[in-house]
Amino acid sequence: DAGVTQSPTHLIKTRGQQVTLRCSPISGHKSVSWYQQVLGQGPQFIFQYYEKEERGRGNFPDRFSARQFPNYSSELNVNALLLGDSALYLCASSHPGGAGEKLFFGSGTQLSVL
Amino acid sequence: KNEVEQSPQNLTAQEGEFITINCSYSVGISALHWLQQHPGGGIVSLFMLSSGKKKHGRLIATINIQEKHSSLHITASHPRDSAVYICAPLRATNKLIFGTGTLLAVQP
Numbered sequence: 641d642a643g644v645t646q647s648p649t650h651l652i653k654t655r656g657q658q659v660t661l662r663c664s665p666i667s668g669h670k671s672v673s674w675y676q677q678v679l680g681q682g683p684q685f686i687f688q689y690y691e692k693e694e695r696g697r698g699n700f701p702d703r704f705s706a707r708q709f710p711n712y713s714s715e716l717n718v719n720a721l722l723l724g725d726s727a728l729y730l731c732a733s734s735h736p737g738g739a740g741e742k743l744f745f746g747s748g749t750q751l752s753v754l
Numbered sequence: 755k756n757e758v759e760q761s762p763q764n765l766t767a768q769e770g771e772f773i774t775i776n777c778s779y780s781v782g783i784s785a786l787h788w789l790q791q792h793p794g795g796g797i798v799s800l801f802m803l804s805s806g807k808k809k810h811g812r813l814i815a816t817i818n819i820q821e822k823h824s825s826l827h828i829t830a831s832h833p834r835d836s837a838v839y840i841c842a843p844l845r846a847t848n849k850l851i852f853g854t855g856t857l858l859a860v861q862p
Contacts, residue, residue, distance in 0.1 A: 673850065675850075682840055682852040682853065682854055682855050683797070683840070683842075683852050684852065685849050685850045685851065685852070688848045688849075688850075695848045696847055696848030696849045696850075697849075698849060730797065732797075732799075741802060742787075742799050742801075742802045743787060743789075743799045743802070744799065745796070745797040745798070745799065747796055748796075
C-alpha cells in the first residue's frame with residue numbers, strides 16, 4: 641500500500657503569491673493533519689480534518705486554510721506568502737480517524753518564499 | 755515556559771547503551787505521541803500512548819498522565835537509532851503540540 645503522498649515535493653514562490661499543497665492519505669484513513677516545520681525547529685500544528693470537517697486548528701493566521709475532499713485527500717492553501725512561511729510542510733494521516741491514533745507522515749513539501 | 759519540555763536536548767551514547775529521553779508537559783492531554791525524525795525530514799510515529807507502557811522491539815514508551823510525564827527508552831542502542839526524537843502531546847482540542855526534540859547520536 642502507498643504511504644501518505646504529498647505534492648509537490650519542492651516549491652519556490654515569491655512574496656505575496658498564493659500556494660496550494662496537496663496530501664493523499666493512506667487508503668482508509670479518514671483523518672488528515674498539517675504541520676509546518678521551520679528549519680532547525682520542531683513541527684507546529686496547523687490543522688486537523690476528519691470526515692471533511694475541521695477538528696483542530698493551530699495558532700496560524702487566516703492566510704492559512706485547508707479543506708478535505710470526499711476521497712479524504714486534503715489541500716493546504718497559504719495566501720499572501722511571507723518570507724517566514726518558508727518551511728517544510730508535513731501532512732499526516734491516521735486511522736480510523738479519531739484523536740489519538742498513530743500518525744503516518746508524508747515526506748513533506750519544501751516551500752521556499754523569496 | 756514551553757508547554758512541552760524534553761530532556762536532554764542532545765545525547766551522545768555508545769553503541770549498546772540504554773537510553774532514556776524524558777518529556778514533561780503542563781497541559782491536559784488525551785494522548786501522547788513519540789516521533790522519530792531522521793536528517794532530511796522524514797518523520798516516523800513510534801508510539802501513541804494514553805496510559806501505561808508500550809513496547810516495540812528495542813523501544814519502550816511509558817506515560818504517567820497524573821504526573822504529566824512520559825519517557826522513551828531505547829535498549830541496546832545502535833548507530834541507526836541516531837535521529838531526533840520528538841514528544842508530541844495531543845490536547846483534547848485535537849491540537850498536537852511538539853516538544854523541542856532530543857538529538858540522539860549513537861556512536862559505534
